[in-house]
Amino acid sequence: PQVRETSLSLLERGLTGIRNVVRAALVTYKGGEEPSWLAPADLDDLQFLIQHEVGRRRLEIEWANRLPSRVPVDGGAIRQAVLNLLLNACAASPVGGRVRFEASMSDGALGFVISDEGPGLPEPLADLLASPDRNALPEGAEGLGIWTSARLIARLGGTAMADRRQEGGTHIAISIPLSEGVRLDD
Numbered sequence: 001p002q003v004r005e006t007s008l009s010l011l012e013r014g015l016t017g018i019r020n021v022v023r024a025a026l027v028t029y030k031g032g033e034e035p036s037w038l039a040p041a042d043l044d045d046l047q048f049l050i051q052h053e054v055g056r057r058r059l060e061i062e063w064a065n066r067l068p069s070r071v072p073v074d075g076g077a078i079r080q081a082v083l084n085l086l087l088n089a090c091a092a093s094p095v096g097g098r099v100r101f102e103a104s105m106s107d108g109a110l111g112f113v114i115s116d117e118g119p120g121l122p123e124p125l126a127d128l129l130a131s132p133d134r135n136a137l138p139e140g141a142e143g144l145g146i147w148t149s150a151r152l153i154a155r156l157g158g159t160a161m162a163d164r165r166q167e168g169g170t171h172i173a174i175s176i177p178l179s180e181g182v183r184l185d186d
Contacts, residue, residue, distance in 0.1 A: 013045050028186075038075035038110075040067040043103050046083050053090035059099055066104040073176060074112065074156060081152040084145035085114045085172055092118025092170065105178075112174040120164035121146075121172075127159045128173070 030052075043065050054061055090098045097117040104111045121129075129150045153160045158176035165171055 010045065010048065013041060013049075036073075036075045037070045038067070038073050038078055039070045040065050040103075042075050042079055043067060043082070046079065046086060046101075048127050049083055051084050052089055053087060054099075057090060057093060058096050059090060060097070062098060062100040064100075064102040064104075066102070067110070068105060071105065071110060071178065073134055073178065077152045077156055078110070078112075078176065081149040081174070082112055082114070084149045085174075088121075088145050089114050089118070089170070089172075091115035092121075094118065097163075108178050110174075110176040110178065113171065114174075115165075115169055115171040117169040119170065121162045121170040126162035126164075126170075152156050 013115055044063075047061065047063060050061075053059070053164065086099065086101060093116045099117075100115045102111075102113040125146045129146055131150075150160060153174055153176070156176050158174060160172060160174045162170055162172045
């Protein structure tokens with residue numbers, strides 16, 4: 001019964017997530033809507049969505065979700081942006097490598113950190129992440145993950161910065177400001 005309960009809960013959040021992803025994609029092209037909520041479990045579900053890549057590449061995941069409670073932000077857009085960046089980190093990491101994820105809240109902003117041990121995000125893609133106002137992918141870029149993430153983060157009023165590490169890998173820091181007077185849901 002407990003496995004069934006856990007599975008049903010995951011499926012329900014997953015279906016809600018799919019609905020929110022579709023809404024986020026539509027909003028990216030047509031403007032804003034009322035914010036939804038982002039709960040700690042919404043982020044933890046992303047571990048299941050990247051599990052195939054993690055297992056296939058035998059990656060180690062360090063997961064630190066320090067989101068204290070539900071936050072009134074567009075959870076679908078945040079989930080989609082973070083999922084894209086996590087999948088990129090998994091794909092970039094060497095077999096047996098490590099991917100790190102951290103979510104926290106401080107000083108009126110949500111913060112996310114995603115890092116990997118890959119060769120480093122190419123500079124044109126790092127620039128795209130930091131300057132999402134560009135309408136086209138850099139020449140030679142594959143996929144839409146970085147571009148989509150950059151657009152979603154910018155639509156939320158956030159910022160994203162990617163740094164190549166001297167020891168190898170990429171470190172992406174995202175900050176999403178919360179509106180003044182936002183109250184967390186207990």
